[in-house]
Structures are given as structure tokens and as C-alpha cells.
Amino acid sequence: MTYQELAFHLEDSASFRAFARLPWSWSPQKSVLQKTISAIRPETWEQINRALLSNARRAKLEDGTVVRLDSTVTSALMHEPSDSSLLWDAVRIMVRLLKQADALVGSADLAWRDHCRAAKKRARKIQFTRGRPNRVQLYRELIAITRATLAYLRQAAAQLAVASNPLVELWQAQLCHYRPLIERIITQSERRVLAGELVPASDKLVSLFEPHADIIVKGSRDTEYGHKLNLTTGRSGMILDLVIEAGNPRDSDRLLPMLERHIAFYGHAPRQAAADGGFASRDNLATAKTLGVRDMAFHKKAGLRIEDMVRSNWVYRKLRNFRAGIEADISCLKRAYGLAHCTWRGLDHFKSYVWSSIVAYNLVVLTRLKPT
Numbered sequence: 001m002t003y004q005e006l007a008f009h010l011e012d013s014a015s016f017r018a019f020a021r022l023p024w025s026w027s028p029q030k031s032v033l034q035k036t037i038s039a040i041r042p043e044t045w046e047q048i049n050r051a052l053l054s055n056a057r058r059a060k061l062e063d064g065t066v067v068r069l070d071s072t073v074t075s076a077l078m079h080e081p082s083d084s085s086l087l088w089d090a091v092r093i094m095v096r097l098l099k100q101a102d103a104l105v106g107s108a109d110l111a112w113r114d115h116c117r118a119a120k121k122r123a124r125k126i127q128f129t130r131g132r133p134n135r136v137q138l139y140r141e142l143i144a145i146t147r148a149t150l151a152y153l154r155q156a157a158a159q160l161a162v163a164s165n166p167l168v169e170l171w172q173a174q175l176c177h178y179r180p181l182i183e184r185i186i187t188q189s190e191r192r193v194l195a196g197e198l199v200p201a202s203d204k205l206v207s208l209f210e211p212h213a214d215i216i217v218k219g220s221r222d223t224e225y226g227h228k229l230n231l232t233t234g235r236s237g238m239i240l241d242l243v244i245e246a247g248n249p250r251d252s253d254r255l256l257p258m259l260e261r262h263i264a265f266y267g268h269a270p271r272q273a274a275a276d277g278g279f280a281s282r283d284n285l286a287t288a289k290t291l292g293v294r295d296m297a298f299h300k301k302a303g304l305r306i307e308d309m310v311r312s313n314w315v316y317r318k319l320r321n322f323r324a325g326i327e328a329d330i331s332c333l334k335r336a337y338g339l340a341h342c343t344w345r346g347l348d349h350f351k352s353y354v355w356s357s358i359v360a361y362n363l364v365v366l367t368r369l370k371p372t
Contacts, residue, residue, distance in 0.1 A: 045355030
């Protein structure tokens with residue numbers, strides 16, 4: 001349901017209004033609904049999800065004794081990054097800030113030139129130019145334009161530093177946010193394009209507007225930009241746990257922390273657990289058994305013997321087939337609940353968006369599981 005549809009139903013339906021505890025004389029617009037819902041913190045969403053799981057546990061619908069684990073990626077609200085597009089974005093942002101500075105102090109007091117057209121022209125040329133020498137020359141020009149615009153911005157900041165005005169303080173806050181990011185973009189472009197260095201993924205900035213976004217590469221699949229999610233689901237199909245990771249940690253490094261989180265919430269280890277082959281390692285298997293997991297099955301054996309993982313071949317096949325069900329859960333979350341792509345800006349909003357998708361999904365699953 002879109003925010004526009006929700007706004008319509010809240011205005012049209014008496015039962016919707018009563019459920020939302022809205023006064024009869026007021027109906028929220030779609031923009032108000034979006035701002036209000038996105039203001040809910042991720043920690044609050046997580047506690048709501050835990051309340052749903054506790055309800056399912058009391059109703060004997062989900063006890064957390066048999067679980068499956070997998071990881072996926074939710075992309076951030078950003079375009080496909082390139083050095084030229086990032087430099088062009090940087091120039092656009094700086095010109096916007098300079099125009100705001102003009103309005104604050106008067107255009108006659110600031111001396112600067114709008115290089116937006118020149119930056120856009122070179123960024124476009126880079127996309128369609130073949131041959132490294134030609135592209136490098138265009139990059140040199142684009143970086144020079146970006147540096148010149150940054151110099152204008154520094155001069156404007158120096159002139160506005162003496163002003164005591166709430167609007168100036170807001171402008172300075174925007175400058176403090178964007179300036180180090182723009183400097184990072186210039187540096188990484190010089191390293192990658194001009195010096196030919198291989199910049200580690202952890203050092204790269206892929207978006208000025210979503211600087212928290214990570215570069216996620218899973219095997220031979222396309223590179224994604226957002227955050228990696230580790231999920232645990234149970235026999236009921238409900239999402240029992242979710243961790244939004246920083247960076248792109250190996251799956252094998254995240255199995256034990258996920259099991260420990262499960263134990264902290266349920267008070268005991270799952271009796272049986274199934275996970276993708278990426279989570280498999282001898283140390284993980286041994287530690288999982290120590291934590292109390294009786295049968296720990298990995299989709300790909302990774303050199304492990306079946307008899308070391310589980311009690312029998314039959315149990316292994318059952319758990320391996322059970323593990324495949326989490327793929328359907330993730331697919332449903334992405335297709336029907338928007339988990340494939342976050343549409344909210346900022347890291348906190350990203351986390352809130354992901355958790356809100358999980359809560360909505362679990363609410364529907366719990367409603368279907370409960371007897372009518």
C-alpha cells in the first residue's frame with residue numbers, strides 16, 4: 001500500500017480512523033504519513049518485532065527451536081556510481097550552497113563562477129569517450145573544476161564565519177557535512193584515475209547523498225550499493241532476527257554472532273539450524289555444537305562430513321531442504337515489502353525502512369498463522 005492509498009483509507013474508513021486513533025476532524029496527508037512513519041527509530045521497530053515474536057511464542061506458533069540463516073542486500077537510494085558522476089554531483093552541491101550563500105550575504109559580496117555546465121559537459125564526455133589518455137585529460141579538467149568550486153566555497157565560508165544568524169549556522173552545518181565528502185571524492189578520483197591505484201572498497205565513497213552505503217559483492221553477481229543484511233527465520237516463516245551489517249563481512253564471520261543473539265532473546269540455542277554454504281567452517285560447526293545446537297547443517301559441506309554436522313543423512317536432507325525456504329521468505333520481502341531497495345535517505349532512515357519491512361511482513365505472517 002502506498003502512502004497515497006493509506007491517506008485515502010484513513011480519510012474514507014471509520015474503522016481505519018478508529019484503529020489509528022485519529023480525531024474525526026483531521027486526516028493526515030501522504031507527506032505527513034511518510035515523515036511520521038520514517039521518524040520511528042530502528043530500535044523501536046526492533047522492539048516491536050520482538051513483541052510480535054513474543055506473541056507468537058505464547059501462542060505456540062514459533063518457539064525458535066528450528067532456524068535457518070541467510071544473507072541478502074538492500075540497496076540504498078542512489079544511482080550507479082562513477083568517478084565522473086560523483087565529481088559532477090559535488091559541483092552541483094557546491095553551486096547550490098554558493099547560491100544559498102549569495103542569498104545570505106548579498107550576491108555582490110561573493111565572487112564566484114558557476115561551473116555546473118562545464119562540469120556536466122566533461123562528465124558526459126567521459127561516459128562516451130574511448131581510450132584512457134582522452135578520458136584522463138577530461139578527468140583532469142573535471143577535477144580542476146571541482147577544486148576551483150571548492151575554493152569558492154571556502155571563501156564564502158570565511159566571509160560567513162563572522163555572521164551570527166540561524167540560517168548561516170544551518171548553511172555552515174551543511175558545509176561541514178559535505179566538504180570532507182567532496183575532498184574524499186577528489187582524492188579517490190586522483191588515486192584511481194590519475195595515479196592508477198586500486199583503492200580498497202572500504203576507502204571508497206560511492207554517494208554524496210548516501211555516504212553510509214557499502215559496496216557489496218557476492219560471488220559472481222552484480223555489485224550492489226547499500227547494506228548487507230543477515231536474517232534468521234523459523235519454521236513459521238517469521239523473521240526471528242535481523243542484523244544490518246557495516247561493510248561486507250564474510251558470512252562465516254557472522255554465524256556465531258547471529259546464534260548468540262538468538263540465545264540472548266530466546267534463552268536457549270536452537271535445537272536445529274540450517275545455513276548457506278558461505279557460513280560453513282569447522283570452527284563455526286564446533287562452536288555451534290558447544291553453544292547447544294544439536295544439528296547444524298550447511299547447504300554446501302565445505303569439507304565437513306554429514307555425520308559431524310547432524311545425526312543422519314535423513315536429518316541433513318530435511319534441514320538442507322528446510323534452508324531453501326528462506327530464499328522464498330527473502331524473495332517475498334523484496335517483491336511485496338520493498339526490501340530490495342530503500343527509498344528513505346540517511347543511515348538511520350535506512351535501518352528504520354528495513355525494520356519496518358520486517359515488521360509488516362511478520363504481522364501478515366502472524367495473522368495468517370493465528371486461528372480465526
